[in-house]
Amino acid sequence: MVMLLPFSRLSMEDKLPMNINRYRGQIALEEISMEGQKKLSSAHVSIVGIGGTGSSAAELFSRIGIGTLTLIDPDVVAESDLHRQVLYSESDVGTPKVDAASNRLRAENGDLTILKFRNRLDESNAERLLLGSDIIYDGTDNFESRDTLNRVAVRTKTPLVMTSAVDYYGQVKAIIPGVTSCLACIGYPEEGENISCSTMGIFPPVLSFVAAFGVNLAVKILLSLPVSGDYYHLDMKSLTVTKITARINERCPVCGSQSH
């Protein structure tokens, strides 16, 4: 059902940076409203890794009306990605993911500005590729990249939404530098044996679940709604979501007071 908005809520300004009609279904939500929609349409979200969680998240960010998306991924689309990476079609196999993704996302939302980088993000290029981001969305698939993102987010004071998934399980955490704990505060490893979705197995719906959860946190941060740094463990086997409190560790090697 499409709810028609009272005229008073639609006539705030003559010139708006987006097509109101398109978003009226979400503008009707009190937490978003016209003011929030304007924030979303002027926001810049960078997605690092547009694989399982990243491609689901990109689609949600695009449809919800985020103004600018930066897409960063070094890979090409493989046939074995198609069962879980929702942005890609059979005809995209062999195409760089950033190209296939931006074509698809532009078709979904012509208002969207897309910056694309066919790069593997690392310490040497991270700050350049992520320049201007209001939020970083972590769609990577290994401990080392997450550690890099965590450090860059803390250093540049840019909020980061970490998402990860394997098997039937997912984990999500917001990192708001200066406000919440970071990944290193809770003992998330800097490196380790990486168990990929293709070797360990992945139940594709868990990726959409995790991405939806992460996009929700990102949108709340963009709308200046309260977000904690709690760690969420999502389990599609037992159908549970567990929240674990993740306090700032004063002795954290990345964000703690003794790290400066």
Add this chain to the structure above:
Amino acid sequence: MKLRIMYFAKLRDLAGTSDETVVYGGQTVSDLMGTLMKTHPGLLNAGKIMFAVNEQFVSPSAKLKDGDVVALLPPLNGG
């Protein structure tokens, strides 16, 4: 002291249980892990583990007390 141990994700399979109560005579979380690995040798293959006590993350050197609920989570890396 009596502790309740909760295993998450693949640690459930490695321990063979999702939840158990143990009587423990040691002090820290890392000592406890040594004990649990003896009773559940599958945990030796667990790789890295994150620890929470009473729903809050702690370091392996954290001290335990009677009645604590200890959660063991594998950090996930895929995506």
